[in-house]
Amino acid sequence: MSALEAVGPFLAATVRTATPLALAALGEVLVERAGLINIGLEGAILAGAFGALVGATAGGLGGGYAVAVAAGLIVGALFALFVIAMKADQIITGTALTLLSVGATGTLYRALYGSSGAALTLPTSGVLPLPFLSSLPVVGGALFAQPPVTYLVYLLAPALAWWLGHTHAGLALRAIGERPEAAEAAGIPVNRLRVGAILAGGALGGLAGGTLVLAQAGTFAENMSAGRGFIAIAIVVLGRWRPIGVALGALLFGAASALQFAFQAMGWDAPYQLFLVIPYLLTLAALAGAVGRARAPTALGKPLSRD
Amino acid sequence: MPVIRAFALAALVVATILLATALLLALGGYDVRVALGALWTGSVGSWYALTSATLVRAIPLMLTGCAVAVAFRAGVFNIGAEGQLLAGAAAATAIALSVPSLGRAALLLALVAGAVGGAAWAAIAAALRARFGVLEVISTIMLNFVALYGVSYLVRGPLQEPTHAYPQTSPIADAVRLGQVPGAGRLHLGILIALATVVGTGWVLRHTAAGFRLMVVGESPSAAASAGLVDVGRVTARAFMFSGALAGLAGSVEVLGVTYALYENISPGYGYTAIAVALLAGLDPWRVILSAVLFAALEAGAGAMQRDAGVPSTLVSVVEALLILAVVGAQALRRRQMAPVATTILSPAPDA
Numbered sequence: 001m002s003a004l005e006a007v008g009p010f011l012a013a014t015v016r017t018a019t020p021l022a023l024a025a026l027g028e029v030l031v032e033r034a035g036l037i038n039i040g041l042e043g044a045i046l047a048g049a050f051g052a053l054v055g056a057t058a059g060g061l062g063g064g065y066a067v068a069v070a071a072g073l074i075v076g077a078l079f080a081l082f083v084i085a086m087k088a089d090q091i092i093t094g095t096a097l098t099l100l101s102v103g104a105t106g107t108l109y110r111a112l113y114g115s116s117g118a119a120l121t122l123p124t125s126g127v128l129p130l131p132f133l134s135s136l137p138v139v140g141g142a143l144f145a146q147p148p149v150t151y152l153v154y155l156l157a158p159a160l161a162w163w164l165g166h167t168h169a170g171l172a173l174r175a176i177g178e179r180p181e182a183a184e185a186a187g188i189p190v191n192r193l194r195v196g197a198i199l200a201g202g203a204l205g206g207l208a209g210g211t212l213v214l215a216q217a218g219t220f221a222e223n224m225s226a227g228r229g230f231i232a233i234a235i236v237v238l239g240r241w242r243p244i245g246v247a248l249g250a251l252l253f254g255a256a257s258a259l260q261f262a263f264q265a266m267g268w269d270a271p272y273q274l275f276l277v278i279p280y281l282l283t284l285a286a287l288a289g290a291v292g293r294a295r296a297p298t299a300l301g302k303p304l305s306r307d
Numbered sequence: 308m309p310v311i312r313a314f315a316l317a318a319l320v321v322a323t324i325l326l327a328t329a330l331l332l333a334l335g336g337y338d339v340r341v342a343l344g345a346l347w348t349g350s351v352g353s354w355y356a357l358t359s360a361t362l363v364r365a366i367p368l369m370l371t372g373c374a375v376a377v378a379f380r381a382g383v384f385n386i387g388a389e390g391q392l393l394a395g396a397a398a399a400t401a402i403a404l405s406v407p408s409l410g411r412a413a414l415l416l417a418l419v420a421g422a423v424g425g426a427a428w429a430a431i432a433a434a435l436r437a438r439f440g441v442l443e444v445i446s447t448i449m450l451n452f453v454a455l456y457g458v459s460y461l462v463r464g465p466l467q468e469p470t471h472a473y474p475q476t477s478p479i480a481d482a483v484r485l486g487q488v489p490g491a492g493r494l495h496l497g498i499l500i501a502l503a504t505v506v507g508t509g510w511v512l513r514h515t516a517a518g519f520r521l522m523v524v525g526e527s528p529s530a531a532a533s534a535g536l537v538d539v540g541r542v543t544a545r546a547f548m549f550s551g552a553l554a555g556l557a558g559s560v561e562v563l564g565v566t567y568a569l570y571e572n573i574s575p576g577y578g579y580t581a582i583a584v585a586l587l588a589g590l591d592p593w594r595v596i597l598s599a600v601l602f603a604a605l606e607a608g609a610g611a612m613q614r615d616a617g618v619p620s621t622l623v624s625v626v627e628a629l630l631i632l633a634v635v636g637a638q639a640l641r642r643r644q645m646a647p648v649a650t651t652i653l654s655p656a657p658d659a
Contacts, residue, residue: 039444082632088639091384091444095582096631103624110619111335222621230448273460280452284431287441 010255010262011142015150016216018254020045020208022153024232025239025246026160027204032236033164034197035177035299039094040079042229043101044202047071048209050105053122053220054112056213061123064214065149065207072206073199075101080198084191090301098229106222125149125215147215149207157247164243173197177297205229227280234283241297249286256282317597320587323633324605328626332618342616349611350604359492360610363565365603367392367577369501370557372584372595372602373508374425374550380512380590381546382525387432387447388554389578390454391425395555396562397458398424400476400569401466403562407480414483418500418559425555426548428454433547437540443547451578459571466569475570485564495564502596504556509592521546554578580606583627586634602627 024045031038038044048068055067075097082088125147133144164170175183176190184190208228213220231253239246260275325343332339351357371388378385385391399421406413432450435441459474461467468477488494512518523531524542532539557577566573584602588594609623 082636082639086636086639087642088632088635092582092586092631092635095386095444096628096635099579099583099624099631100628103621103626103628106621107331107335107619107625110621227448227452230445234445234449271460271464273456273463277453277456280449280456283449284435284441284446284453287446288435288439 008138008141010258011139012145013258013261014251014254015142015146016254017257018250019146019150019153019215020211021228021232021235021253022157022247022250023149023211024205024208024229025235025250026153026156026243027201027208028232028236029160029239029241029243029246030173030197031201032241032300033177033297034173034194035180035297035301036083036194036198037090037094037233037301038076038079038198038201039091039230039233040075040097040101041094041201041205041232042225042227043094043098044072044075044205045209045212045229045232046098046101046105046223046225047075048206049213049220049224050109050209051206052210052213053109055210056122061125061214064123065210068210068213069203069206072202072204072209074202075205076199076202079202080195084195084198102223109220109222122213122218124218147211149211149215153247157243160243169193174297177299180299205232208232231279231283234287238286252286253279253282317601320630321601324601324626324630327629328622331622331625335618335622337616337618342612342618345611345615345618346605346608348608349615350608355492356607356611358488358494360607361600361604362491362494362498363603364607365600366495366497366501366564367557367561367574368580368584368599368603369505369596370560371554371577371581372588372599373505373592374553374557375581375585376588376590376592376595377508377512377521377546377553378550379585380525381521381543381550382528383433383436383543383547383550384442384444385429385432385447385547385550386444386582387429387450387578388550388557388581389574389576390447390451391428391551391554392558392561392574392578393451393454393458394428395421395425395558396569396573397454397461397466397558398555399559400479400562403479403483404466404477407483410482413480414485414563417483417563418556421559421562422552422556425558426552428555429548429551430544433544433551436547437544455571458569458573462570468568473570476568479563479567483563484567485560493565497560497564500556500560504553505592505596508553512592554581575606580627583631586631 024041028038028041048071051067051069051071052064056064059066078097079093082093083090127145128148128151129145130151134140136144164174172183172188173193175186176188176193180190209225212224212228217224235246235249235253238252239249256278259278260272263270263275328346329339329343332342349356350361371392374388374391375385399417402420403413403417406416409416428450429447432441432443432446435446436443462474462476466476468475485495485497488496488498512521520531520537520542524537524539524546528539528543531537558574561573562569580602584595584598587601588598605623605626609620612618612622613620
């Protein structure tokens with residue numbers, strides 16, 4: 001296969017891999033703009049993936065996505081309960097929720113599906129080529145012949161950017177991430193907005209997990225989130241807490257992961273671990289390069305000190 | 308009567324764990340009596356189970372649990388004990404295989420190499436935090452994945468056994484292995500290394516200036532800096548690397564005392580369980596010993612539950628997670644009632 005022929009499949013793999021990362025990272029943008037950091041995003045993605053398996057087995061594709069979102073919402077609700085209602089430490093709560101998700105999905109998976117594993121015949125989202133756009137040369141097939149959930153990302157990123165920048169609620173969300181005490185004095189319901197952001201982040205994390213199962217793998221495997229939640233949090237930093245930047249950051253990570261397919265297609269011989277490790281190394285490099293120049297929401301990670 | 312209180316607390320924790328496990332088992336439709344029976348037999352029900360299953364697992368949990376406790380105490384969220392353990396295991400294996408003729412000296416070298424390997428792995432995240440302000444929570448988790456794939460590469464590449472049939476290294480020579488504790492099954496002398504290290508670390512934290520500086524920085528970095536007491540960045544970085552050294556030592560003790568070779572699944576997630584171990588111990592190294600034995604018993608028993616009662620062993624992760632949530636929840640509630648003294652350990656402010 002020539003290098004040029006590999007471009008189309010490479011771009012398509014890039015967008016495919018980037019989709020769940022972008023969904024999860026966009027949700028985390030809301031959470032972090034509200035001044036919180038949810039390490040439990042990894043758990044929400046894994047819960048969403050398992051929810052997709054259960055939902056799709058029972059109620060087809062729609063059921064799969066619905067239960068995936070619901071599972072992510074549950075993880076988000078637990079995070080809100082501990083962090084907002086009880087003011088527990090965000091990092092430890094998030095870590096515990098990820099562990100809980102790993103344990104609960106693993107246990108339920110083995111209990112429900114046994115050691116034989118899940119059915120490999122889950123309904124999966126097919127590709128929905130958009131008329132006209134998908135027939136553009138080179139990029140058409142890659143960008144516009146994807147599962148519908150990818151198009152949701154195309155809409156969600158600019159919509160969130162507009163919402164954060166131009167609506168009253170969006171401005172209020174940013175205010176509570178920068179100066180929660182001042183925002184509260186100005187009459188903004190800080191904790192209610194934060195709970196809303198956490199739930200939205202959880203739902204999008206769940207949807208990201210659902211995408212892994214329903215639009216990519218076609219089945220569930222234990223721990224299949226494989227650190228995507230943490231990568232998504234890094235993408236938020238890389239994208240400087242802006243939805244469009246975050247979507248582009250997700251594409252960069254998608255490209256890094258897609259490199260392995262491209263190299264394999266070109267017959268380049270190298271240890272496969274080298275390809276698998278690229279996204280994690282890229283995360284470290286991106287964090288080191290991005291953090292110094294970007295500014296995080298001022299109140300990030302600090303609870304609202306009202307009493 | 309602090310001793311009585313400590314034992315009462317420990318009994319309460321054990322009772323809570325058993326109750327939670329029983330509840331989860333009942334919810335899952337398992338035979339609670341059979342499953343809990345297997346949990347008991349597999350963990351502490353016999354001398355063999357206690358020594359060869361529980362205490363053997365407690366060794367890496369003591370060291371990694373102590374690693375997490377030291378880091379958290381210093382305000383460093385080191386979630387990377389797993390990767391540091393793997394780095395230590397790889398370094399120790401490389402040394403043990405390359406100079407087997409040195410015998411006992413090679414054993415000592417390999418143990419040190421493990422600690423150095425773990426410290427070096429932690430140093431990457433420490434440097435990223437100090438130089439670029441990278442959140443160590445994320446960097447250490449990324450480094451866990453890198454370490455895992457690194458070991459995967461080593462045991463299929465440069466360190467693979469000569470026949471190239473299996474993804475593992477050659478076995479470590481007898482002379483370079485940690486000996487067994489006489490009359491205690493598979494329990495090896497690593498238990499003494501772990502106990503000495505953890506007790507020593509606890510002593511350093513309580514009774515030395517270095518330990519005092521570490522805790523001051525963890526409690527309030529801005530106060531420590533403005534009081535001109537300490538160089539916050541340096542104390543933080545040192546604590547981070549010391550934490551990595553403890554986890555790395557766990558890795559070397561594991562290859563030299565249990566597996567005698569390096570392969571991919573050398574750790575069943577000791578570095579992650581360590582977080583629960585440290586939190587349950589209130590980040591106190593001495594109490595880590597008890598909490599490590601408790602979690603080791605739980606994990607040993609979980610294996611037996613899976614074998615004898617068909618209960619997925621991952622159920623233990625659920626119990627562990629619930630325990631962490633119970634601890635942080637209880638602390639958060641207590642913080643509301645009490646004056647905020649010494650309860651900021653788990654929520655340190657960022658570096659000044």
